[in-house]
Amino acid sequence: DEAGAEMERVAGVLRALEATAGEHLALVAFGLEKQLGEEERRKVLALFDDANPAGDANRGARDAVACALGLE
Numbered sequence: 001d002e003a004g005a006e007m008e009r010v011a012g013v014l015r016a017l018e019a020t021a022g023e024h025l026a027l028v029a030f031g032l033e034k035q036l037g038e039e040e041r042r043k044v045l046a047l048f049d050d051a052n053p054a055g056d057a058n059r060g061a062r063d064a065v066a067c068a069l070g071l072e
Helices: 002-017 023-035 038-051 056-068
Strands: none
Touching: 002 038, 002 056, 023 056, 038 056
């Protein structure tokens, strides 16, 4: 539950900033790859997908989250 709530907060920030995949997210991914295994990062992305319905409005945020997790 706590991870899901945190993911919702992160997604809100990303949407507010209209974040795109770029060098800043690559730096975040670099750090997360050292702290979380790939399976754990995939679970976090799945939490995001569960909390946010698919659609064009959320596509940019999802891509940014995936990039920050080092998954795309």
